[in-house]
Amino acid sequence: MNFIVYDLEATCWMGRPPGGVNEIIEIGAVKVNRYGEVLGTFNKFVKPHVNPYLSHFCTKLTSIQQSDVDRAQKFDMVSEQFQEWIDIWDEDYILCAWGDADIRLLRGDCKLHKLDEDWLDNYLNIKQQYHSLVNAARKTGLKATIKREGFQFTGIQHRAIADAENTAKIFIKYIDMWRY
Numbered sequence: 001m002n003f004i005v006y007d008l009e010a011t012c013w014m015g016r017p018p019g020g021v022n023e024i025i026e027i028g029a030v031k032v033n034r035y036g037e038v039l040g041t042f043n044k045f046v047k048p049h050v051n052p053y054l055s056h057f058c059t060k061l062t063s064i065q066q067s068d069v070d071r072a073q074k075f076d077m078v079s080e081q082f083q084e085w086i087d088i089w090d091e092d093y094i095l096c097a098w099g100d101a102d103i104r105l106l107r108g109d110c111k112l113h114k115l116d117e118d119w120l121d122n123y124l125n126i127k128q129q130y131h132s133l134v135n136a137a138r139k140t141g142l143k144a145t146i147k148r149e150g151f152q153f154t155g156i157q158h159r160a161i162a163d164a165e166n167t168a169k170i171f172i173k174y175i176d177m178w179r180y
Contacts, residue, residue: 002039002093003032004086005126005171007163008102011048012058023048024109025069026062027082028160030168036175038168042085043161045072049112062158075109088119094180096124098142098167124180126171133177142166149173 006029010022024046031039045068048054054066072078086093097103103123110117131139142163146153151169155162171178 001034002091003096004093005030005032005096005164005168007160008105009062009160010105011051013055014057018051021050023050024075024105025064026160028164030164032168036172044078045069046078047072047074063156076113083119094122094124096126096171099127100125124178126167129178
């Protein structure tokens with residue numbers, strides 16, 4: 001069993017997205033085995049289809065530049081590469097993310113591009129389970145949780161690979177306590 005601790009960055013605006021669509025612009029993931037060993041990482045930019053130009057708000061929040069997504073492949077290709085990296089055909093795996101926004105975003109982009117969603121069925125919401133495990137009085141964000149757990153947040157916040165790597169720290173610490 002492998003655990004795919006992942007994070008996504010998406011097109012974003014100060015208000016509602018044009019056309020009501022947010023699209024994935026970066027996928028970052030850490031593959032962890034059942035013993036808590038990191039087996040590898042995945043990090044790719046994605047070229048948005050509906051709203052191809054990043055807002056100033058988005059570039060400021062994520063540090064992702066227009067040139068990063070302009071050079072990237074579209075979601076269908078990056079999704080295929082991500083699935084190959086996960087090894088969905090030969091390995092048992094569970095997708096794990098901090099909250100449920102990322103799985104909704106993946107499902108939304110699969111629908112948008114008319115791609116199969118079956119590979120998204122095994123999912124663990126780390127944020128929800130974590131707050132139950134530690135009997136937290138209130139839910140905290142990833143950065144505050146990292147600090148509470150005694151870790152240092154590494155990388156750039158709101159970048160998919162950094163957020164995935166930091167989420168993996170929490171996941172590995174509690175590796176034997178997750179329910180899936």
